[in-house]
Amino acid sequence: MTESSTGVRTRIVLGQNNYGKSDVRLFKVFREGERHDIRDVRVDVALTGDFEAAHTRGDNSALLATDTMRNTVYALAKEQLTGSVEEFGKRLVRHFVKAGPTVASARITFTQHCWERIKVQGQEHGHAFSRQVPKHTAVVEGDGRQFKVTSGIDELYVLKTTRSGWEGFLREQFTALPETNDRIMATVVTARWEYNTDELDYDAVWSEVYQQILETFTDHYSPSVQFTLHQMGQAVLTRCPVIERIHFSFPNKHHVPYNLERFGIQNDNEIFHVDPEPYGLIEGWVERAR
Ligand SMILES: O=c1[nH]c(=O)c2[nH]c(=O)[nH]c2[nH]1
Structure with missing residues (x-):
């Protein structure tokens, strides 16, 4: 309980909160012989759940470090970024909900640059690209079983x-x-x-x-x-x-x-x-x- 200057006694509690790693810059090359494909994406991870102990008692024992989240994005991208960022987002959500003992849900936000294959004399080049202005955005949120996907x-x-x-x-x-x-x-x-x-x-x-x-x-x-x-x-x-x-x-x-x-x-x-x-x-x- 704390008492305000007007004498009103109120209990102050931790409100809605989330934490994660933002602006993770992930770049993947898919090498199929001479023809390569790429994904160039900014990833923001935000976790929600019961993080009361860390906020109120300084007890970090149940907290997944945001540095671990960054590593996870790169590590899972090796095998699990096989197609769209939306599908990769579902895999990340499932992973983070399992990895953090008190994590209830995760939100993964993607901002993907669109690279167009350069054409030389009408022929698509195998491994050279030019970046376009419009971006493909996506937000994948969920508790690991159900997902809400928004693309843009x-x-x-x-x-x-x-x-x-x-x-x-x-x-x-x-x-x-x-x-x-x-x-x-x-x-x-x-x-x-x-x-x-x-x-x-x-x-x-x-x-x-x-x-x-x-x-x-x-x-x-x-x-x-x-x-x-x-x-x-x-x-x-x-x-x-x-x-x-x-x-x-x-x-x-x-x-x-x-x-x-x-x-x-x-x-x-x-x-x-x-x-x-x-x-x-x-x-x-x-x-x-x-
Ligand atoms: O397409 C328009 N919608 C508006 O609501 C508006 N208002 C305005 O000043 N110009 C325009 N143009």
């Missing part, structure tokens, strides 16, 4: 120079923005999705989602970022029956026609100022109605 895409930059507008919006006393039916649409896609099954090829589905996001971005006149978000979600859920719901976060990267008239130059929607801030942020889930 980070930092996918997309832009189109026409077939986007912003018209008919509510006008009131502080509205200054002119309407337009021909603007640049640009955003950096962050997407996250959840599954309705454990039986799937995570990498294949990731590629389908990635491709569908790009296709939907191009395939309609966009009256708003909100409309495009919904179109993309619908298209992804239609193409990928194993996805239950998808979340998008779209910063609206404003490209504002620059005022050249004051210099006697006509700007025919060609010269833009890329407004660094602030930006609109449009976010939402698209999901199956149950």
Whole structure:
């Protein structure tokens, strides 16, 4: 019991807590003769459970060292990182729940760089790659028997120079923005999705989602970022029956026609100022109605 300055007696206890190793940089080469494949992934491990003794009594006897967690990621990667990071995540979760005597569940977060094989005169090179900007993200959480897997895409930059507008919006006393039916649409896609099954090829589905996001971005006149978000979600859920719901976060990267008239130059929607801030942020889930 402690007594506060107002004389109220309260019991102070340890609240929700977790610990783990973050920013473990794992790189694996799969050597199949002359043709190599790679995985380049940042791994964050977070364990939850009963760690009361360590926090309140300084008793570390049941704690798995975070340094051991780092070693485990590399050691298990040798035999058990055979395919997607999502499947590897399930193996890590199972391992950590067994390894720590008081561990109840584990959360493994992956940020995977996408490397594209370099083509030389149209031929794919065996062991040379160039790194792409978008990343494949994944979070695998569970108690070793059941898992929640969330996959995603980070930092996918997309832009189109026409077939986007912003018209008919509510006008009131502080509205200054002119309407337009021909603007640049640009955003950096962050997407996250959840599954309705454990039986799937995570990498294949990731590629389908990635491709569908790009296709939907191009395939309609966009009256708003909100409309495009919904179109993309619908298209992804239609193409990928194993996805239950998808979340998008779209910063609206404003490209504002620059005022050249004051210099006697006509700007025919060609010269833009890329407004660094602030930006609109449009976010939402698209999901199956149950
Ligand atoms: O696509 C858009 N959605 C908005 O909600 C909005 N608001 C705004 O000022 N420009 C835009 N564009």
